[in-house]
Amino acid sequence: MAKSNKREPVILITNDDGITAPGIKALIDAVKGLGKIVVVAPDKPQSGMGHAITIGNPLRLHPVHIFEGIEAWQCSGTPVDCVKLAVDKILRRKPDLCLSGINHGANHSINVIYSGTMSAAVEAAIESIPSVGFSSLDYDHEADLSVPKKYARIIVQNLLKNPINKHLILNVNFPAVIGAKIKGMKICRQAYAKYEEDFVAREDPNGRKYYWLTGKFVNFDKGKDTDVWALENDYVSVVPVQFDLTNFVIKALIEETWKLK
Amino acid sequence: MAKSNKREPVILITNDDGITAPGIKALIDAVKGLGKIVVVAPDKPQSGMGHAITIGNPLRLHPVHIFEGIEAWQCSGTPVDCVKLAVDKILRRKPDLCLSGINHGANHSINVIYSGTMSAAVEAAIESIPSVGFSSLDYDHEADLSVPKKYARIIVQNLLKNPINKHLILNVNFPAVIGAKIKGMKICRQAYAKYEEDFVAREDPNGRKYYWLTGKFVNFDKGKDTDVWALENDYVSVVPVQFDLTNFVIKALIEETWKLK
Numbered sequence: 001m002a003k004s005n006k007r008e009p010v011i012l013i014t015n016d017d018g019i020t021a022p023g024i025k026a027l028i029d030a031v032k033g034l035g036k037i038v039v040v041a042p043d044k045p046q047s048g049m050g051h052a053i054t055i056g057n058p059l060r061l062h063p064v065h066i067f068e069g070i071e072a073w074q075c076s077g078t079p080v081d082c083v084k085l086a087v088d089k090i091l092r093r094k095p096d097l098c099l100s101g102i103n104h105g106a107n108h109s110i111n112v113i114y115s116g117t118m119s120a121a122v123e124a125a126i127e128s129i130p131s132v133g134f135s136s137l138d139y140d141h142e143a144d145l146s147v148p149k150k151y152a153r154i155i156v157q158n159l160l161k162n163p164i165n166k167h168l169i170l171n172v173n174f175p176a177v178i179g180a181k182i183k184g185m186k187i188c189r190q191a192y193a194k195y196e197e198d199f200v201a202r203e204d205p206n207g208r209k210y211y212w213l214t215g216k217f218v219n220f221d222k223g224k225d226t227d228v229w230a231l232e233n234d235y236v237s238v239v240p241v242q243f244d245l246t247n248f249v250i251k252a253l254i255e256e257t258w259k260l261k
Numbered sequence: 262m263a264k265s266n267k268r269e270p271v272i273l274i275t276n277d278d279g280i281t282a283p284g285i286k287a288l289i290d291a292v293k294g295l296g297k298i299v300v301v302a303p304d305k306p307q308s309g310m311g312h313a314i315t316i317g318n319p320l321r322l323h324p325v326h327i328f329e330g331i332e333a334w335q336c337s338g339t340p341v342d343c344v345k346l347a348v349d350k351i352l353r354r355k356p357d358l359c360l361s362g363i364n365h366g367a368n369h370s371i372n373v374i375y376s377g378t379m380s381a382a383v384e385a386a387i388e389s390i391p392s393v394g395f396s397s398l399d400y401d402h403e404a405d406l407s408v409p410k411k412y413a414r415i416i417v418q419n420l421l422k423n424p425i426n427k428h429l430i431l432n433v434n435f436p437a438v439i440g441a442k443i444k445g446m447k448i449c450r451q452a453y454a455k456y457e458e459d460f461v462a463r464e465d466p467n468g469r470k471y472y473w474l475t476g477k478f479v480n481f482d483k484g485k486d487t488d489v490w491a492l493e494n495d496y497v498s499v500v501p502v503q504f505d506l507t508n509f510v511i512k513a514l515i516e517e518t519w520k521l522k
Binding site (some may be wrong): 046056080081087158162185190194236243244246 | 306310312314320321322341344345348349373375380387426445451452453455458463472474498499503504506507508512518
Protein backbone atom coordinates (compact mmCIF):
# COMPACT_ATOMS: atom_id res chain seq x y z
CA MET A 1 0.00 0.00 0.00
CA ALA A 2 1.27 3.47 -0.85
CA LYS A 3 2.10 5.40 2.26
CA SER A 4 0.62 8.89 2.45
CA ASN A 5 3.11 11.73 2.57
CA LYS A 6 1.01 13.48 5.12
CA ARG A 7 2.27 13.05 8.66
CA GLU A 8 0.02 11.11 10.98
CA PRO A 9 -2.28 13.32 13.06
CA VAL A 10 -1.72 13.40 16.82
CA ILE A 11 -4.82 13.13 19.01
CA LEU A 12 -4.63 14.02 22.69
CA ILE A 13 -7.31 12.34 24.80
CA THR A 14 -8.35 13.27 28.33
CA ASN A 15 -11.45 13.21 30.53
CA ASP A 16 -12.69 14.17 33.99
CA ASP A 17 -14.03 10.83 35.25
CA GLY A 18 -10.47 9.53 35.61
CA ILE A 19 -8.27 7.36 33.41
CA THR A 20 -9.98 4.10 34.47
CA ALA A 21 -13.52 5.23 33.52
CA PRO A 22 -15.18 3.23 30.72
CA GLY A 23 -15.92 6.46 28.81
CA ILE A 24 -12.29 7.26 27.99
CA LYS A 25 -11.69 3.67 26.87
CA ALA A 26 -14.73 3.96 24.58
CA LEU A 27 -13.38 7.22 23.13
CA ILE A 28 -9.98 5.67 22.45
CA ASP A 29 -11.64 2.70 20.73
CA ALA A 30 -13.87 5.06 18.73
CA VAL A 31 -10.98 6.93 17.10
CA LYS A 32 -8.42 4.12 16.82
CA GLY A 33 -6.58 4.20 13.49
CA LEU A 34 -7.34 7.87 12.81
CA GLY A 35 -4.02 9.08 14.23
CA LYS A 36 -1.41 8.66 16.93
CA ILE A 37 -3.30 8.70 20.22
CA VAL A 38 -1.74 10.00 23.44
CA VAL A 39 -3.78 9.82 26.65
CA VAL A 40 -3.17 12.15 29.62
CA ALA A 41 -5.99 11.91 32.15
CA PRO A 42 -6.64 12.40 35.87
CA ASP A 43 -5.73 9.55 38.22
CA LYS A 44 -9.08 9.97 40.03
CA PRO A 45 -12.57 11.38 39.33
CA GLN A 46 -12.50 15.16 38.78
CA SER A 47 -16.13 15.85 37.96
CA GLY A 48 -17.34 19.39 38.60
CA MET A 49 -13.80 20.76 38.70
CA GLY A 50 -14.62 23.33 36.02
CA HIS A 51 -11.56 25.21 34.85
CA ALA A 52 -9.65 24.65 38.10
CA ILE A 53 -5.85 24.52 37.90
CA THR A 54 -3.42 23.38 40.58
CA ILE A 55 -1.46 26.35 41.89
CA GLY A 56 -0.49 25.74 45.51
CA ASN A 57 0.53 22.08 45.13
CA PRO A 58 2.85 20.16 42.86
CA LEU A 59 1.58 17.63 40.31
CA ARG A 60 2.49 14.00 39.72
CA LEU A 61 2.56 12.39 36.28
CA HIS A 62 3.07 8.66 35.67
CA PRO A 63 2.98 6.44 32.57
CA VAL A 64 0.32 3.73 32.70
CA HIS A 65 -0.13 0.65 30.56
CA ILE A 66 -3.86 0.01 30.50
CA PHE A 67 -4.72 0.72 26.85
CA GLU A 68 -3.11 -1.75 24.43
CA GLY A 69 -0.56 -0.07 22.18
CA ILE A 70 -1.46 3.44 23.39
CA GLU A 71 0.86 5.87 25.21
CA ALA A 72 -0.98 6.90 28.37
CA TRP A 73 -0.21 8.99 31.45
CA GLN A 74 -2.11 9.56 34.65
CA CYS A 75 -1.90 12.93 36.37
CA SER A 76 -2.71 13.89 39.95
CA GLY A 77 -4.29 17.19 38.86
CA THR A 78 -7.44 18.50 37.24
CA PRO A 79 -8.47 17.94 33.61
CA VAL A 80 -7.06 21.38 32.72
CA ASP A 81 -3.76 20.47 34.42
CA CYS A 82 -3.67 17.33 32.25
CA VAL A 83 -3.91 19.37 29.05
CA LYS A 84 -1.28 21.86 30.23
CA LEU A 85 1.15 19.09 31.24
CA ALA A 86 0.53 17.16 28.02
CA VAL A 87 1.36 20.20 25.89
CA ASP A 88 4.39 21.28 27.91
CA LYS A 89 5.94 18.00 29.04
CA ILE A 90 4.63 15.02 27.03
CA LEU A 91 3.86 15.87 23.42
CA ARG A 92 6.77 16.76 21.17
CA ARG A 93 4.50 18.75 18.88
CA LYS A 94 1.12 20.41 19.19
CA PRO A 95 -1.61 17.78 18.70
CA ASP A 96 -4.01 18.15 15.78
CA LEU A 97 -7.00 17.54 17.99
CA CYS A 98 -7.86 17.20 21.67
CA LEU A 99 -10.75 14.96 22.69
CA SER A 100 -12.27 14.86 26.16
CA GLY A 101 -14.66 12.25 27.52
CA ILE A 102 -16.76 10.35 26.93
CA ASN A 103 -18.21 11.83 30.10
CA HIS A 104 -20.61 9.75 32.15
CA GLY A 105 -23.32 12.37 32.56
CA ALA A 106 -24.79 15.43 30.82
CA ASN A 107 -22.72 18.51 29.96
CA HIS A 108 -25.38 20.43 28.07
CA SER A 109 -26.60 23.96 28.91
CA ILE A 110 -25.00 25.50 32.03
CA ASN A 111 -23.17 22.24 32.82
CA VAL A 112 -20.53 23.34 30.32
CA ILE A 113 -19.28 25.77 32.96
CA TYR A 114 -18.95 23.24 35.81
CA SER A 115 -17.66 20.41 33.65
CA GLY A 116 -14.07 19.25 33.88
CA THR A 117 -14.61 17.43 30.58
CA MET A 118 -15.48 20.64 28.77
CA SER A 119 -12.88 22.75 30.60
CA ALA A 120 -10.15 20.40 29.31
CA ALA A 121 -11.47 21.00 25.78
CA VAL A 122 -11.59 24.76 26.38
CA GLU A 123 -8.00 24.72 27.66
CA ALA A 124 -6.84 22.91 24.53
CA ALA A 125 -8.53 25.53 22.34
CA ILE A 126 -6.82 28.32 24.29
CA GLU A 127 -3.59 26.51 23.28
CA SER A 128 -4.76 26.64 19.63
CA ILE A 129 -5.68 22.95 19.57
CA PRO A 130 -9.16 22.30 18.10
CA SER A 131 -11.06 20.23 20.62
CA VAL A 132 -14.23 18.28 21.28
CA GLY A 133 -15.82 17.25 24.57
CA PHE A 134 -18.14 14.22 24.45
CA SER A 135 -20.74 13.46 27.11
CA SER A 136 -23.48 10.90 27.43
CA LEU A 137 -26.69 11.67 29.31
CA ASP A 138 -26.52 8.12 30.63
CA TYR A 139 -24.72 8.33 34.00
CA ASP A 140 -24.41 4.54 34.28
CA HIS A 141 -20.76 3.46 33.97
CA GLU A 142 -22.07 0.23 32.39
CA ALA A 143 -24.03 2.14 29.73
CA ASP A 144 -23.84 1.01 26.10
CA LEU A 145 -21.60 3.62 24.43
CA SER A 146 -21.87 2.31 20.86
CA VAL A 147 -23.88 5.30 19.62
CA PRO A 148 -21.49 7.90 21.16
CA LYS A 149 -18.57 5.92 19.68
CA LYS A 150 -20.11 5.93 16.20
CA TYR A 151 -20.73 9.70 16.23
CA ALA A 152 -17.40 10.52 17.88
CA ARG A 153 -15.62 8.76 15.01
CA ILE A 154 -17.65 10.64 12.38
CA ILE A 155 -16.97 14.01 14.05
CA VAL A 156 -13.25 13.33 14.45
CA GLN A 157 -12.93 12.18 10.82
CA ASN A 158 -14.66 15.41 9.74
CA LEU A 159 -12.42 17.60 11.89
CA LEU A 160 -9.17 15.91 10.82
CA LYS A 161 -10.17 16.60 7.22
CA ASN A 162 -11.36 20.15 7.99
CA PRO A 163 -10.40 21.48 11.46
CA ILE A 164 -12.55 24.64 10.86
CA ASN A 165 -10.65 26.83 13.36
CA LYS A 166 -7.66 26.40 15.66
CA HIS A 167 -9.73 27.66 18.60
CA LEU A 168 -12.65 25.36 17.77
CA ILE A 169 -14.43 23.80 20.76
CA LEU A 170 -17.40 21.51 20.33
CA ASN A 171 -19.60 20.40 23.19
CA VAL A 172 -21.19 17.13 22.04
CA ASN A 173 -23.89 15.44 24.14
CA PHE A 174 -25.60 12.13 23.45
CA PRO A 175 -29.18 11.39 24.53
CA ALA A 176 -29.67 8.32 26.73
CA VAL A 177 -31.69 6.40 24.14
CA ILE A 178 -30.90 3.27 22.18
CA GLY A 179 -29.22 3.65 18.80
CA ALA A 180 -32.23 3.12 16.54
CA LYS A 181 -34.10 6.04 18.09
CA ILE A 182 -31.37 8.63 17.42
CA LYS A 183 -32.47 11.10 14.75
CA GLY A 184 -29.03 12.51 13.88
CA MET A 185 -26.89 15.48 14.94
CA LYS A 186 -28.05 19.06 15.55
CA ILE A 187 -25.83 22.15 15.77
CA CYS A 188 -27.28 24.04 18.76
CA ARG A 189 -26.85 26.95 21.10
CA GLN A 190 -26.40 26.54 24.87
CA ALA A 191 -29.80 26.49 26.62
CA TYR A 192 -30.42 28.87 29.52
CA ALA A 193 -31.03 26.30 32.21
CA LYS A 194 -29.66 26.01 35.72
CA TYR A 195 -29.78 24.02 38.91
CA GLU A 196 -32.06 25.08 41.74
CA GLU A 197 -29.78 24.31 44.66
CA ASP A 198 -31.03 22.31 47.57
CA PHE A 199 -28.23 21.48 49.99
CA VAL A 200 -28.98 18.52 52.22
CA ALA A 201 -27.89 19.27 55.81
CA ARG A 202 -26.72 16.39 58.03
CA GLU A 203 -25.04 16.05 61.39
CA ASP A 204 -21.72 14.32 61.94
CA PRO A 205 -21.22 11.97 64.95
CA ASN A 206 -20.05 15.02 66.95
CA GLY A 207 -23.29 16.88 66.30
CA ARG A 208 -21.80 19.31 63.82
CA LYS A 209 -23.58 20.19 60.60
CA TYR A 210 -22.36 19.47 57.11
CA TYR A 211 -23.95 20.00 53.69
CA TRP A 212 -24.26 17.93 50.51
CA LEU A 213 -24.81 19.73 47.23
CA THR A 214 -27.96 18.54 45.46
CA GLY A 215 -30.16 20.37 43.00
CA LYS A 216 -33.01 20.17 40.56
CA PHE A 217 -32.30 20.93 36.91
CA VAL A 218 -34.65 23.63 35.57
CA ASN A 219 -34.78 24.66 31.91
CA PHE A 220 -35.94 28.27 31.46
CA ASP A 221 -35.31 28.21 27.73
CA LYS A 222 -38.20 27.44 25.40
CA GLY A 223 -36.06 27.68 22.22
CA LYS A 224 -36.02 24.80 19.75
CA ASP A 225 -32.44 25.61 18.76
CA THR A 226 -30.94 24.65 22.14
CA ASP A 227 -28.92 21.61 23.18
CA VAL A 228 -31.55 20.66 25.77
CA TRP A 229 -34.29 20.67 23.14
CA ALA A 230 -32.20 18.58 20.74
CA LEU A 231 -31.42 15.99 23.41
CA GLU A 232 -35.04 15.78 24.55
CA ASN A 233 -35.94 15.11 20.93
CA ASP A 234 -33.41 12.29 20.47
CA TYR A 235 -30.78 14.27 18.60
CA VAL A 236 -27.04 14.36 19.34
CA SER A 237 -26.43 18.01 20.32
CA VAL A 238 -23.33 19.88 19.11
CA VAL A 239 -22.69 23.32 20.62
CA PRO A 240 -19.69 25.37 19.42
CA VAL A 241 -18.14 26.96 22.52
CA GLN A 242 -15.86 29.98 23.00
CA PHE A 243 -13.51 31.22 25.70
CA ASP A 244 -13.99 34.92 25.02
CA LEU A 245 -16.56 35.66 27.74
CA THR A 246 -17.08 39.31 26.76
CA ASN A 247 -20.76 40.21 26.69
CA PHE A 248 -20.80 42.70 23.80
CA VAL A 249 -24.51 43.50 24.16
CA ILE A 250 -24.07 44.59 27.79
CA LYS A 251 -20.82 46.32 26.85
CA ALA A 252 -22.67 48.61 24.43
CA LEU A 253 -25.42 49.17 26.99
CA ILE A 254 -22.98 50.21 29.72
CA GLU A 255 -21.02 52.47 27.40
CA GLU A 256 -24.33 54.20 26.71
CA THR A 257 -25.52 54.28 30.36
CA TRP A 258 -22.35 55.13 32.23
CA LYS A 259 -21.24 57.81 29.76
CA LEU A 260 -17.54 57.60 30.63
CA LYS A 261 -15.73 60.22 28.59
CA MET B 262 -34.18 61.89 59.46
CA ALA B 263 -36.95 60.56 57.24
CA LYS B 264 -36.55 56.87 56.69
CA SER B 265 -36.74 55.78 53.08
CA ASN B 266 -39.61 53.45 52.19
CA LYS B 267 -37.35 51.45 49.95
CA ARG B 268 -36.06 48.30 51.58
CA GLU B 269 -32.35 48.20 52.24
CA PRO B 270 -30.38 46.45 49.48
CA VAL B 271 -28.65 43.19 50.38
CA ILE B 272 -25.07 42.78 49.19
CA LEU B 273 -23.45 39.34 49.21
CA ILE B 274 -19.64 39.47 49.39
CA THR B 275 -17.24 36.62 48.65
CA ASN B 276 -13.72 36.09 47.29
CA ASP B 277 -11.23 33.37 46.41
CA ASP B 278 -8.24 34.39 48.52
CA GLY B 279 -10.08 33.31 51.67
CA ILE B 280 -12.07 35.18 54.30
CA THR B 281 -8.95 36.48 56.12
CA ALA B 282 -7.40 38.11 53.00
CA PRO B 283 -7.02 41.91 53.18
CA GLY B 284 -8.86 42.27 49.83
CA ILE B 285 -12.24 41.15 51.15
CA LYS B 286 -11.91 43.45 54.17
CA ALA B 287 -11.15 46.33 51.80
CA LEU B 288 -14.23 45.49 49.71
CA ILE B 289 -16.46 45.41 52.80
CA ASP B 290 -15.08 48.77 53.92
CA ALA B 291 -15.56 50.19 50.41
CA VAL B 292 -19.29 49.52 50.29
CA LYS B 293 -20.18 50.01 53.96
CA GLY B 294 -23.44 51.91 54.39
CA LEU B 295 -24.74 51.10 50.89
CA GLY B 296 -26.79 48.12 52.08
CA LYS B 297 -26.94 45.12 54.38
CA ILE B 298 -23.72 43.22 53.83
CA VAL B 299 -23.50 39.43 54.22
CA VAL B 300 -20.13 37.74 53.75
CA VAL B 301 -19.79 34.07 52.74
CA ALA B 302 -16.23 33.26 51.76
CA PRO B 303 -13.82 30.30 51.62
CA ASP B 304 -12.01 29.36 54.83
CA LYS B 305 -8.73 29.03 52.89
CA PRO B 306 -7.19 30.32 49.63
CA GLN B 307 -9.03 29.01 46.55
CA SER B 308 -7.15 30.79 43.78
CA GLY B 309 -7.30 29.14 40.36
CA MET B 310 -10.33 27.06 41.30
CA GLY B 311 -12.28 28.35 38.31
CA HIS B 312 -15.89 27.25 38.36
CA ALA B 313 -15.19 24.16 40.47
CA ILE B 314 -17.98 22.88 42.73
CA THR B 315 -17.74 20.30 45.49
CA ILE B 316 -19.56 17.14 44.46
CA GLY B 317 -17.95 14.13 46.13
CA ASN B 318 -17.47 15.70 49.56
CA PRO B 319 -19.68 17.48 52.06
CA LEU B 320 -19.25 21.16 52.91
CA ARG B 321 -18.81 22.93 56.24
CA LEU B 322 -20.19 26.37 56.98
CA HIS B 323 -19.45 28.37 60.15
CA PRO B 324 -20.30 31.88 61.34
CA VAL B 325 -17.23 34.04 62.01
CA HIS B 326 -16.92 37.33 63.86
CA ILE B 327 -14.02 39.13 62.22
CA PHE B 328 -15.78 42.08 60.54
CA GLU B 329 -17.33 44.49 63.01
CA GLY B 330 -21.12 44.53 62.76
CA ILE B 331 -21.16 42.33 59.64
CA GLU B 332 -22.75 38.87 59.32
CA ALA B 333 -20.02 36.59 57.99
CA TRP B 334 -19.65 32.86 57.28
CA GLN B 335 -16.65 30.79 56.28
CA CYS B 336 -17.16 27.81 54.01
CA SER B 337 -14.89 24.83 53.38
CA GLY B 338 -15.67 24.81 49.66
CA THR B 339 -14.85 26.75 46.51
CA PRO B 340 -15.98 30.33 45.75
CA VAL B 341 -18.85 28.93 43.66
CA ASP B 342 -19.89 26.68 46.57
CA CYS B 343 -19.97 29.81 48.75
CA VAL B 344 -22.43 31.56 46.44
CA LYS B 345 -24.63 28.45 46.16
CA LEU B 346 -24.70 27.95 49.94
CA ALA B 347 -25.34 31.64 50.57
CA VAL B 348 -28.34 31.65 48.25
CA ASP B 349 -29.80 28.35 49.49
CA LYS B 350 -28.97 28.33 53.19
CA ILE B 351 -28.01 31.78 54.49
CA LEU B 352 -29.88 34.59 52.74
CA ARG B 353 -33.59 34.87 53.31
CA ARG B 354 -34.06 36.68 50.02
CA LYS B 355 -32.10 37.00 46.81
CA PRO B 356 -29.39 39.65 47.28
CA ASP B 357 -29.48 42.76 45.10
CA LEU B 358 -25.81 42.45 44.24
CA CYS B 359 -22.96 39.98 44.65
CA LEU B 360 -19.41 41.32 44.95
CA SER B 361 -16.30 39.17 44.75
CA GLY B 362 -12.77 40.19 45.71
CA ILE B 363 -10.85 42.36 45.92
CA ASN B 364 -8.57 39.70 44.44
CA HIS B 365 -4.86 39.95 45.09
CA GLY B 366 -3.71 39.51 41.49
CA ALA B 367 -4.86 40.09 37.92
CA ASN B 368 -8.03 38.57 36.50
CA HIS B 369 -7.95 40.27 33.10
CA SER B 370 -8.00 38.48 29.73
CA ILE B 371 -7.96 34.66 29.94
CA ASN B 372 -7.55 34.78 33.74
CA VAL B 373 -11.32 35.24 33.94
CA ILE B 374 -11.64 31.53 33.16
CA TYR B 375 -9.25 30.27 35.87
CA SER B 376 -10.32 32.77 38.49
CA GLY B 377 -12.30 31.70 41.53
CA THR B 378 -13.10 35.39 42.12
CA MET B 379 -14.77 35.73 38.74
CA SER B 380 -16.41 32.29 38.86
CA ALA B 381 -18.20 33.31 42.07
CA ALA B 382 -19.50 36.38 40.24
CA VAL B 383 -20.56 34.25 37.26
CA GLU B 384 -22.38 31.83 39.57
CA ALA B 385 -24.30 34.71 41.15
CA ALA B 386 -25.37 35.95 37.71
CA ILE B 387 -26.57 32.45 36.80
CA GLU B 388 -28.76 32.82 39.93
CA SER B 389 -30.07 36.13 38.52
CA ILE B 390 -28.00 38.22 40.94
CA PRO B 391 -26.09 41.06 39.21
CA SER B 392 -22.45 40.71 40.19
CA VAL B 393 -19.04 42.30 40.06
CA GLY B 394 -15.60 40.76 40.53
CA PHE B 395 -12.81 43.13 41.59
CA SER B 396 -9.11 42.36 41.16
CA SER B 397 -5.95 44.35 41.70
CA LEU B 398 -2.88 43.73 39.57
CA ASP B 399 -0.85 44.22 42.73
CA TYR B 400 -0.28 40.71 44.17
CA ASP B 401 1.14 42.09 47.41
CA HIS B 402 -1.22 41.40 50.34
CA GLU B 403 0.09 44.62 51.90
CA ALA B 404 -0.78 46.66 48.79
CA ASP B 405 -2.56 50.00 49.19
CA LEU B 406 -6.15 49.30 48.09
CA SER B 407 -7.49 52.85 48.39
CA VAL B 408 -7.93 53.26 44.61
CA PRO B 409 -9.79 49.95 44.17
CA LYS B 410 -11.97 50.87 47.17
CA LYS B 411 -12.85 54.25 45.68
CA TYR B 412 -13.88 52.78 42.32
CA ALA B 413 -15.65 49.77 43.87
CA ARG B 414 -17.88 52.18 45.80
CA ILE B 415 -18.66 54.24 42.68
CA ILE B 416 -19.52 51.11 40.67
CA VAL B 417 -21.70 49.64 43.42
CA GLN B 418 -23.55 52.93 43.89
CA ASN B 419 -24.20 53.01 40.13
CA LEU B 420 -25.45 49.43 40.04
CA LEU B 421 -27.71 49.78 43.07
CA LYS B 422 -29.32 52.75 41.33
CA ASN B 423 -29.44 50.98 37.93
CA PRO B 424 -28.66 47.24 38.00
CA ILE B 425 -28.71 47.13 34.15
CA ASN B 426 -29.50 43.38 33.91
CA LYS B 427 -30.17 40.54 36.37
CA HIS B 428 -27.49 38.45 34.66
CA LEU B 429 -24.95 41.29 34.69
CA ILE B 430 -21.36 40.28 35.42
CA LEU B 431 -18.57 42.85 35.47
CA ASN B 432 -14.90 41.92 35.59
CA VAL B 433 -13.14 44.95 37.09
CA ASN B 434 -9.33 45.08 37.26
CA PHE B 435 -7.19 47.80 38.82
CA PRO B 436 -3.71 48.68 37.54
CA ALA B 437 -0.91 48.48 40.09
CA VAL B 438 -0.17 52.21 40.02
CA ILE B 439 -0.61 54.87 42.64
CA GLY B 440 -3.90 56.77 42.72
CA ALA B 441 -2.83 59.98 41.05
CA LYS B 442 -1.75 58.16 37.89
CA ILE B 443 -5.13 56.46 37.27
CA LYS B 444 -6.83 57.93 34.20
CA GLY B 445 -10.36 56.62 34.91
CA MET B 446 -12.47 53.61 33.93
CA LYS B 447 -12.69 51.96 30.51
CA ILE B 448 -15.36 49.49 29.34
CA CYS B 449 -13.35 46.82 27.51
CA ARG B 450 -13.47 43.47 25.83
CA GLN B 451 -11.47 40.46 27.08
CA ALA B 452 -8.00 40.42 25.46
CA TYR B 453 -6.82 37.28 23.70
CA ALA B 454 -3.83 36.51 25.87
CA LYS B 455 -2.68 33.30 27.50
CA TYR B 456 0.02 31.68 29.57
CA GLU B 457 2.86 29.83 27.89
CA GLU B 458 3.19 26.96 30.33
CA ASP B 459 6.55 26.03 31.71
CA PHE B 460 6.24 23.36 34.41
CA VAL B 461 9.23 23.21 36.73
CA ALA B 462 10.21 19.57 37.37
CA ARG B 463 11.77 18.65 40.74
CA GLU B 464 12.62 15.44 42.54
CA ASP B 465 11.21 14.48 45.93
CA PRO B 466 13.49 12.94 48.62
CA ASN B 467 12.60 9.49 47.20
CA GLY B 468 13.85 10.43 43.74
CA ARG B 469 10.39 10.75 42.20
CA LYS B 470 9.49 13.64 39.92
CA TYR B 471 6.89 16.27 40.60
CA TYR B 472 5.88 19.40 38.68
CA TRP B 473 5.08 22.99 39.60
CA LEU B 474 2.89 25.02 37.27
CA THR B 475 4.60 28.21 36.12
CA GLY B 476 4.06 30.22 32.97
CA LYS B 477 4.79 33.38 31.06
CA PHE B 478 1.89 35.67 30.23
CA VAL B 479 1.75 36.46 26.50
CA ASN B 480 -0.67 38.97 24.97
CA PHE B 481 -1.51 38.14 21.33
CA ASP B 482 -4.08 40.90 21.12
CA LYS B 483 -3.03 44.25 19.67
CA GLY B 484 -6.49 45.84 20.15
CA LYS B 485 -6.80 49.10 22.05
CA ASP B 486 -10.26 48.13 23.29
CA THR B 487 -9.03 45.28 25.51
CA ASP B 488 -8.69 45.02 29.26
CA VAL B 489 -4.95 44.40 28.98
CA TRP B 490 -4.47 47.59 26.93
CA ALA B 491 -6.54 49.63 29.40
CA LEU B 492 -4.55 48.35 32.39
CA GLU B 493 -1.21 48.96 30.66
CA ASN B 494 -2.37 52.52 30.06
CA ASP B 495 -3.34 53.18 33.69
CA TYR B 496 -7.09 52.74 33.31
CA VAL B 497 -9.39 50.65 35.50
CA SER B 498 -10.71 47.97 33.10
CA VAL B 499 -14.35 46.88 33.17
CA VAL B 500 -15.31 43.86 31.04
CA PRO B 501 -18.95 42.73 30.92
CA VAL B 502 -18.92 38.92 31.07
CA GLN B 503 -21.47 36.27 30.04
CA PHE B 504 -22.10 32.62 30.87
CA ASP B 505 -23.59 31.68 27.51
CA LEU B 506 -20.47 30.18 25.92
CA THR B 507 -22.09 29.52 22.52
CA ASN B 508 -19.84 30.62 19.67
CA PHE B 509 -22.44 31.81 17.16
CA VAL B 510 -19.88 32.61 14.45
CA ILE B 511 -18.54 29.05 14.45
CA LYS B 512 -22.10 27.73 14.77
CA ALA B 513 -23.06 29.37 11.46
CA LEU B 514 -19.82 28.13 9.88
CA ILE B 515 -20.43 24.52 10.91
CA GLU B 516 -24.06 24.59 9.84
CA GLU B 517 -22.75 25.66 6.43
CA THR B 518 -19.85 23.17 6.31
CA TRP B 519 -21.40 20.04 7.78
CA LYS B 520 -24.68 20.37 5.86
CA LEU B 521 -26.74 18.35 8.34
CA LYS B 522 -30.26 18.10 7.00
